[in-house]
Amino acid sequence: MNTEVEFATSADVALAHEYLDLKNRVLEARQRADRLRQLAEHLDTQAARDEHALKELEGVLGLSAQLQIENLDRELGGKRLQEIAVAVLAREVAPGQAVHYRDWYALLCAAGYRARGKDPLASFLSQINRADDVEPVGSRSGRYRLRTA
Structure with missing residues (x-):
């Protein structure tokens, strides 16, 4: 069986060349398209990263309007603020020793926490005044200590 095709006219030869050229161009175009798709996917993945x-950087720098999940646990309010603040005071200050609320709040912040609210220090003061385990020292001195049993 003869695999060679014989063409009758020069027009047939010209068409055969055109066919082969077009077939090669289609193959090259498909290969280029595949490479471009792979590049686009790589760029999309990199952009997402x-x-x-x-x-993450916006959250760390405080530029993000939305709180990061890891900061939610560190921003305290209500009863949880009281509990953590009392635990920090018990750990950092000797029993019976008085501490000014600003210093106490600094200890809380040094432990990695802060009070939730527009004015965190005012929120902190409001909550520690409600804490059962704490008593004020003197009248309007701003100093507090743990209650003794």
Whole structure:
């Protein structure tokens, strides 16, 4: 069986060349399209990683309007603020020793916490005044100590 095709005219030869050229161009175009798709996917993946890193940095720098999940546990309010503040005071100050609420709040912040609210120090003061385990020292001195049993 003869695999060679014989063409009758020069027009047939020209069409055969055109066919082969077009077939090669289609193959090259498909290969280029595949490479471009792979590159686009790589760039999209990299952009998603960079966006994630950007959001993390915005959170760390305080530029993000939304709180990061890890900061939610560190921003305290209500009863939880009282509990953590009393635990910090018990750990950091000798029994019976008085401490000014500003210093106490600094100890809380040094432990990695802060009071929730527009004015965190005012929120802190409001909550420690409600804490059962704490008593004020003197009248309007701003000093507190743990209650003794």
